[in-house]
Amino acid sequence: MQWSGLGVLASALPFWQFCRTQQAAPALEHPLIFSRIADQAAVSEAGKAYLVQSPAENSRSQLASALLSGGGLDDNSDPSRVAAFLNQRIQEDFRRGEIVVLQGWILSRTEARQCAFFALRHN
Amino acid sequence: MRLFCPTAQLNSGWMHTDARKVDNGSLIEGDLCIVGAGPAGISMALDWMDSSHRVILLEGGGFEYEDQMQELYAGKTTGQRYFPLRSVRLHYFGGTSGHWAGYCSPLDPIDFSRREWIEGSGWPISRQDLDPYYRKAQAVLDLDPFDYDVSSWQRKNPTWNPLPFDESQIRNKIWQFSPPTRFGTRYRERILDSRPIHLYTYANAVEIVANESVREIREIRTKNLAGKELRVRAKHYVLACCAIQNARLLLASHNQAAGGLGNGHDLVGRYFMEHVETNSAELWLAKPDSLDMYMVDYGKSKARAELAIGAAFQQEQRILNGTCSLSPLEVARSHKPFIETWNEDDKEAEKKMRLGLLRGRISSRTASGSGRYKGFQVFTRLEQAPRAYNRVTLDTERDALGMPRANLHWELTALEKHSIRTIAGLIGKECGRSGVGRIRLMEYLRDPKDSSWPSFTGAGWHHMGTTRMSTDPAQGVVDANCRVHGISNLFVAGSSCYVTAGAPNPTLTLVALSLRLSDHLKSKMAGRA
Numbered sequence: 001m002q003w004s005g006l007g008v009l010a011s012a013l014p015f016w017q018f019c020r021t022q023q024a025a026p027a028l029e030h031p032l033i034f035s036r037i038a039d040q041a042a043v044s045e046a047g048k049a050y051l052v053q054s055p056a057e058n059s060r061s062q063l064a065s066a067l068l069s070g071g072g073l074d075d076n077s078d079p080s081r082v083a084a085f086l087n088q089r090i091q092e093d094f095r096r097g098e099i100v101v102l103q104g105w106i107l108s109r110t111e112a113r114q115c116a117f118f119a120l121r122h123n
Numbered sequence: 124m125r126l127f128c129p130t131a132q133l134n135s136g137w138m139h140t141d142a143r144k145v146d147n148g149s150l151i152e153g154d155l156c157i158v159g160a161g162p163a164g165i166s167m168a169l170d171w172m173d174s175s176h177r178v179i180l181l182e183g184g185g186f187e188y189e190d191q192m193q194e195l196y197a198g199k200t201t202g203q204r205y206f207p208l209r210s211v212r213l214h215y216f217g218g219t220s221g222h223w224a225g226y227c228s229p230l231d232p233i234d235f236s237r238r239e240w241i242e243g244s245g246w247p248i249s250r251q252d253l254d255p256y257y258r259k260a261q262a263v264l265d266l267d268p269f270d271y272d273v274s275s276w277q278r279k280n281p282t283w284n285p286l287p288f289d290e291s292q293i294r295n296k297i298w299q300f301s302p303p304t305r306f307g308t309r310y311r312e313r314i315l316d317s318r319p320i321h322l323y324t325y326a327n328a329v330e331i332v333a334n335e336s337v338r339e340i341r342e343i344r345t346k347n348l349a350g351k352e353l354r355v356r357a358k359h360y361v362l363a364c365c366a367i368q369n370a371r372l373l374l375a376s377h378n379q380a381a382g383g384l385g386n387g388h389d390l391v392g393r394y395f396m397e398h399v400e401t402n403s404a405e406l407w408l409a410k411p412d413s414l415d416m417y418m419v420d421y422g423k424s425k426a427r428a429e430l431a432i433g434a435a436f437q438q439e440q441r442i443l444n445g446t447c448s449l450s451p452l453e454v455a456r457s458h459k460p461f462i463e464t465w466n467e468d469d470k471e472a473e474k475k476m477r478l479g480l481l482r483g484r485i486s487s488r489t490a491s492g493s494g495r496y497k498g499f500q501v502f503t504r505l506e507q508a509p510r511a512y513n514r515v516t517l518d519t520e521r522d523a524l525g526m527p528r529a530n531l532h533w534e535l536t537a538l539e540k541h542s543i544r545t546i547a548g549l550i551g552k553e554c555g556r557s558g559v560g561r562i563r564l565m566e567y568l569r570d571p572k573d574s575s576w577p578s579f580t581g582a583g584w585h586h587m588g589t590t591r592m593s594t595d596p597a598q599g600v601v602d603a604n605c606r607v608h609g610i611s612n613l614f615v616a617g618s619s620c621y622v623t624a625g626a627p628n629p630t631l632t633l634v635a636l637s638l639r640l641s642d643h644l645k646s647k648m649a650g651r652a
Contacts, residue, residue, distance in 0.1 A: 106551030
């Protein structure tokens, strides 16, 4: 599955299922730069590896909470605002050395959490 | 029979003697005897072309590659997987420049300094001391002027756009490319036509003979496979046979000094160093790019940049110095690691290697490629920490001339691996911070607790150390002027004098160091030193 198919997938979800899904989820599970480089399988593998490294975060709610903390956002915030916030946080992570190595990929902790969110949501 | 520079020969402009054809036991006399006609020895000899002194240049081989000459270099290796000693150096006039790829860059100032996190680091000379000789070495190696300034090369190459990294952490280090200069063909006529220089081919130095007090060299004995022996006498002697053979000759000259000449502190042969050269990561760009600045079109490019690590970061992280080159993954993946391209069983590969057809001759782009790529191979070249146990020793087996064969023990440590991992991590961090893309570490670097090395770990065919430089005879074989401690007229030229290796290929620096020694000897012979 290619990343461009995500929007189609989301729009194809039944309404009842969409309501159960956090509105911010597309941004929470979409590491912007990493997803231009890696396919979904690689993102999912990186996400699973993160969950092995950080078992305390092994739930979508835990991950959403960690991803959104400090931004004045919640999981029903506008996805574009969430994406902008997370992208900025990714750069800050790299600046501060908040880095994890997953399957060899050197990633920011924030995008690692996004990968994990993706893995949980699609597996 | 006494030989050297009869007037008729001086005027003839043809100063070459095949030592297989002289009378056995002949004595040759001159002012300066240079042992070895590779880049170090020839660079020095060229510097004496206008001299009134008589220079004897001894070469063990002839003008062409010969199996039986290479066989004299055969020896065993232990430790890290390594190339066959038989063919990693070339044993003929011009030496290993015969398969050199031509990569040149000076050492960094930090390479010369004492770094408390690297045991055995610290040269008794600085980068500034070498700068005037780097300038001269550039011409010898047919390079552009001594200009390694990034902005200067950017002005000449408008398509060069540096990766947007924090320059205090990762800077761009320029490499210039020699054609490459094959000393054997490039300088053969000039050496042969030179009046003060007399070249003897097939004159393998087998023993250095000192006076009774072992404070001065009296003569050098040479042999060849034709069974002819020569004795060479000069005021000053320079060993320029490469790191392994310099050590071998000193160690084998043990009739007057137990353990060999200059080896009172058991240092000769020790601190052998190589460059660790290995793939370390993949760089994946968010947007395809040509990264022109970092690419090489072999035979066309005059220069390119590599990613180099800031001195402060090296100190903070307590790592070795290293640089990283980039090449498109589709190109890099089509080549086997160098360590796997050359072994003694593969005669075809060996032939290509000796002809310089494989080593380093890899252009960064494919002929059919678009020129813009997303994925690049990160290739790290790293200095090795100097370790006494990495050493050249003599074997009990002897070569066809009766010389004990040289064995090499070479190991890598956790510090080299930690350094490669840390450097790749820094590039990963800068890629992320700048938004350029992401780095993926090679599998062998992913576990920080794993200090083992994969089988494809390569080296640069760069031999350094073995007669390291120090002002203290207990710490080094030669002093700051490359004179063997305790022996007034014996000097060593080339990379065996290196204290640390730096990241760059050694040829430029070893030529510069040889030219510096040459200057010193001129002063000495003029009574100024």
